[in-house]
Amino acid sequence: MVLAVTNDMKVSEQMVEFLLSELVLYAKDSCIPNNNKASAAAGSSGESQEGSASAVEDEEALTIAAEQAAAKLERIGFAVGFRLTERLAQNKTWNAVPNQDMAAAVSAQQLEAVKFLCKEVWTDIFGKQIDKLQTNHRGVFVLKDLNLKWLSRFPSGTEHARVTAIRLLAFPCGLIRGSLSNLGIPAVVSCDFLADGQNMAACSFNIKVK
Numbered sequence: 398m399v400l401a402v403t404n405d406m407k408v409s410e411q412m413v414e415f416l417l418s419e420l421v422l423y424a425k426d427s428c429i430p431n432n433n434k435a436s437a438a439a440g441s442s443g444e445s446q447e448g449s450a451s452a453v454e455d456e457e458a459l460t461i462a463a464e465q466a467a468a469k470l471e472r473i474g475f476a477v478g479f480r481l482t483e484r485l486a487q488n489k490t491w492n493a494v495p496n497q498d499m500a501a502a503v504s505a506q507q508l509e510a511v512k513f514l515c516k517e518v519w520t521d522i523f524g525k526q527i528d529k530l531q532t533n534h535r536g537v538f539v540l541k542d543l544n545l546k547w548l549s550r551f552p553s554g555t556e557h558a559r560v561t562a563i564r565l566l567a568f569p570c571g572l573i574r575g576s577l578s579n580l581g582i583p584a585v586v587s588c589d590f591l592a593d594g595q596n597m598a599a600c601s602f603n604i605k606v607k
Contacts (some may be wrong), residue, residue: 410546415541417547419430420473421564424466429523430458467567474571476577478518482579485517504534510580511538518576540580542574544598552599562597573602583607 491509515527519542529541547565551558570586577584584606591599 413488414547414550417568420470420568421561424470425463425564426470428462430455432554459582463564467564470564470567471571471574474568475575476538476571478572478575479520479579480575481572482514482518482576485521486513489513489517504536507536507538507582508532509533510577510582511540511604513580514573514576515540518572521573523606538560538606540602540604542602543591543599543602545569545600546598548598548600553597558597559590566600570602573604577604 404495431530482543491506497505511530511532514531519525519527523546527540528543529539531539531541547569548562551562566588570588574584584604586605587603589601589603591601
């Protein structure tokens with residue numbers, strides 16, 4: 398009996414979610430300031446806590462560490478998005494409209510690249526297209542996913558879940574930026590929760606082309 402071999406190999410969604418949770422923890426732990434690690438060890442041995450000035454410094458250090466962790470996770474997402482788009486777009490043909498002025502041609506190129514991201518790239522990752530795409534045709538795009546799978550298991554209304562979701566969203570922001578970069582579109586990407594975070598899986602990605 399001969400079994401058919403296909404190249405359409407997919408990774409389990411649960412495994413991807415587990416990997417993402419580990420990436421978030423890795424990014425967070427690798428950016429903890431040394432003085433906070435020492436304080437934690439000292440606290441466990443019963444040593445006295447520092448004064449209020451030191452507490453303020455520790456809080457500032459933790460804020461910087463959180464920003465560094467988000468930047469690290471975003472860079473990982475950028476690399477994944479860049480390489481994935483390289484594979485998906487290798488046989489893509491981009492349509493050029495003749496007799497177009499430069500500004501219109503650039504705007505059309507940006508829109509086509511974002512549409513490719515919303516359809517081909519998003520479908521390859523999440524099994525569906527972006528739910529809604531909005532643009533002002535001047536380099537600003539808003540991508541809305543009403544049920545982002547990676548956040549679908551997050552409970553609503555808890556601060557811990559919200560903070561963890563914000564950390565995780567740095568990765569898809571990097572995915573989007575890396576994908577567009579591969580298509581020749583440098584951009585800045587940020588994200589927001591829809592419905593004020595009551596539904597963690599509903600979010601929007603804001604793209605500003607440089």
